[in-house]
Amino acid sequence: MRDLARDAKRLVGRLGSAEDEVRADGGEPVDTQGSGPIAALKRNLANQQFRESMPFWLPAFLLMALFVYGAIIWNFMLSLTDPVGLGSPDYSDLDFDMYVQAFTSDSFVNATVNTFVLLVAFTLVSLVLGLVVAILVDRNIRFENTFRTIYLLPMSLSFVVTAQFWLWMYNFDNGVVNLFLDVLPFVDKVRWFSNPELALPAVIFALIWQFSGYTMVVYLAGLRAIPTEHYEAARVDGASTFKMYWRVIVPQLKGSTISATVVLMVFALKAFDFLYALRGTYLPYKGTDILATLMMREAFSNGHFAYAAAIGIMLFVLALGVVAPYLTYQYRSGQL
Amino acid sequence: MAELTLDNVSKVFVEDDGNHIVAVDDVSVDIRDGEFLVLVGPSGCGKSTTLRMIAGLETITDGEIRLGGEVMNDKEPKERDIAMVFQSYALYPHMTVRENMAFGLEESTSMGDDEIDERVSSAASMMGIEELLGRKPRELSGGQQQRVALGRAIVRDPAVFLMDEPLSNLDAKLRSKMRTELQRIQEDLGVTTVYVTHDQTEAMTMSDRIAVLDDGRLQQAGTPLECYHEPSNEFVAGFIGDPSMNFFDVEVQGNQLRAADFTYPVSDETLQEIGDRTNLRLGIRPEDVTLSTDGATGEHDFETVVDVVEPMGDENNVYLTFDTGGEPDEDDETFVVTVGGMQQVEAGQPVTAHIPEEAVHLFDESSGEAVKNRSLEQVETLGKHV
Known part of the structure; x- marks a missing residue:
């Protein structure tokens, strides 16, 4: 849209x-x-x-x-209206009560914090992981196309499918993650989703799995646009492989980073689908409540339409805050 | 400063399907300390590959590259004390000119910021780019980028400069200006330089010595005038010089060389040099032929008809066909002669071409090796033709 x-x-x-x-x-x-x-x-x-x-x-x-x-x-x-339950809202008396209520509510603050943690951690790790994989794939390895397809494949799956998939992965008794932990010494099996401290990291990890392939493709395209001479010039200039990437190549990927960041952040704000599919209700696992799930719960479970609308507007402002700098950047560089 | 030695260097690329491609085949050159050597040859002759092997950007399949007596084969580019100028300049777009120039010093030396700053400034003033130091490459013109690329190499103060067609992206006027400037800088700094180009004018004008490569093999290494006047084979003779040398297939018959359209009598000394060869290629440089309208008087005068004239201003390139009596037709082989710009000739005009024997080159038809060259002493006696 x-x-x-x-x-x-x-x-x-x-x-x-x-x-x-x-x-x-x-x-x-x-x-x-x-x-x-x-x-x-x-x-x-x-x-x-x-x-x-x-x-x-x-x-x-x-x-x-x-x-x-x-x-x-x-x-x-x-x-801007006041809560009226299931009746029609009264548009004659408008005020910011719902926003005040939101800022003083623990569950709203908690959901906001979770949203930001998800946004930042998911975006950063996906970017770094995608960049590293892109650099590895770009170094003329064998079966490059196969690797690229394998990394990109999770991105083509719907959230519902990956949610079910990760439910199994994180299963306490026979999930792959716990089976793997079981083999390691001194580590016990973990109840990933029922532990409020681990639930959000577990969700973030699953989302990273799904989206770092996308970041890789964006970075790979960026890397392919850098002429070989830049790598060679850096080598002749005496830079080590790490310094070559850090000082010459990665700074040239600014455009790729910006566009990947915007897409990842927008996806993070829309992580509702994934959380909803995990549990099948508007109440996600404890510790994973984000603004989107809170909004749906308030509107369709509790019938607080005015309050949910206020949350929706704040979510919209957040998304705008993510996209607007990108659009400005594109506009300035004449691509829009 | 050091001398650079290429000792039987070869490079073989193995393609995915197992095909072996010999890019450089057994090339040996000694490049003296402070010498300006130009590697020249047509596209795909292996000159860039040779340069990249010296730089350490390609591995060496066989042979040895030594810099100051030290074997370089297994050394990383950064351990070789070289600086390279790329055809596309390869300036880092996100860095300012100053940062571009400082990058190599920061990465390859332990110099302090002050010392680096000082060296960048002095290299910049040498290239006349002080006022560009704060700019990004994309804000510079092609010529300015070229200067920055050279400055980036100069600032390193390396033992060897490697340049891969550095002037080919400039327009003609700027190119000839940079040619002189580059030559002056190289002389001032006295740094051993290997310069790759496909442009024989650059090779002739800039180099101390030219190394002509074809098909991965070294054809000749010598001073520009040696390559011009004493080419070791037909390839070098045809490659160096513009317009290039005229060649005719000739057969030895007694004391005459018989070509398709003319018969050229030769002296006893020449016959001695020919020995028992029967099939040769006769070569003559366009500027060694003189034209007149007096009619054929000597044995080396030939009746010809002007086919096309290319006026260059300072001289005219005149394409001639031998007057064999019949109607002129499209297939008649032409040869080119340059005459002074003041000498007006017109298409269709009959002229007498004098081909002096002293200026004639003879090459073995099958091997292409030179059988007889004009000597450099002869050039001096024929001073007016040079």
Whole structure:
């Protein structure tokens, strides 16, 4: 959906610039008086290209406006109402009570902390792991394509499948993880999901397993774009293999890092599917409650729609906080 | 500073399907301390591979590379005391010019920051790039990037400079300017330099000695004038010089060399050098042929017709066909002659071409080895042709 929004925005931008070109040619006299959106719309409507292209972009534009941005605005309005149980919300009395309630609630603070831990740990470890694997795969190893496919495969599975898969992996009696621990001396079997301190790390590990392959592919593409001469120049300059990567190659992967980070963070915020599929209820294992699960629970188990809407808006702001710097970066470097 | 020795060096690449490709075949060259050696040859002749073996970027299949008497074969690039300039410059895009130049010193020496700074500054002033030190490579023009790449090599103060076609990405004007500058810097620093190029003009103008490679084999190593006037075989004769030497298949008949379109009488000394060979290739440089309109008078004068004229301003490249009496047609073999720019000739015009025997080269037809070259003493007596 976000992609669609971007496409629509790009389309509008392109139309604007096309119009500029027409005007630069002096082809059509248009009213250049006045500014602001209304005046801009008037100018656009006077443009023949703009009018003629409308059937192509207008339907999608209106659908997006209604169901994405309209829904967001509606959700925001809902978050400003007071709880009314199952009745219809009263839109005449709007305030920020629900936000105040959230910030003073232990479960909200706890879910926020978990969300951030998940976001940061999952993203960082996935990036580092993906980078290391990408570098190893890039060093002209045998069966490179096979390895690449194997690492990328988990990414193609749905969260429901990987959740079931990891439930078995972490099974106390005969899960592979515990069987492995059992072999090691001085280590006992662990109840991964029922221990609140281990549940979140276990979930993060499973998510890393699923997504580090994606990071690897992004980094691999970045590595392939670096000319061989840079490696050779660094070697002739006397750099060790580690220094060569650390000082010459990795800094050139900034673009790959940024785009992989954004995708990983957005996935981390959407980890709801995985947690829901693990337990099959809106109440995830203790210690793994994140904003998304809290929001669903408040809305559909407890019927606190206004409160859930407030959480949703905060989650939205978080996601925006992740994506906005990326979009700005892309816009600045002229890719948007 | 040190001398660099390539001793029977070979490089064989083994492809995935087991094919062996000999890229460099038994090359031996001694490069003296402070010498500027140019490795020249057509694409795929193994010149870059040779350079990369010296740099340590390729392993050596056979033979030895010694720097200052020390065997380099198994040493890492960083242990070799070399600096390399790449064709694409290979500047690190995320570092400023200063950081690019300092990188090698930081990684390969234990110098303090102050000393590194000082050396970067002095190398930068030598290359005239002081005001660029704070910029990133992408903010520089091609010529400036080229200077930074050279500066990055100079700052290392290595025993050997290795340069892989460093000027080929520049436009013609800048290239000839950098050619002179590079030569001046190399002379000032006195650092042994191995320079790879496919451009024979660069080879002729910059080098102390040229090493001509073809198909992985060393064809000749000598001064530019030796390679030009005394090529050891037909390949070198054809490769060095622009426009290149004219070649004719000739058969020895008595004291005459009989070609398809003409018969060339030779002296007894030449016959002696030919010995009992019967099939030869006759070579003559375009500038050694003189044109006149007086008609054939001597035995080395031939009636020809001008086919095409390429005016270069300072000189004209004139393509001639032998006047065999019949109608001129497309398939007639042409040969090229350069005459002064003031000498106007027109297509279709009949002219007399004088091919002096002193300037004629003869090569064995099958091996390509030189049978007879014009000597350098002859060049001096024929001064006006040079």
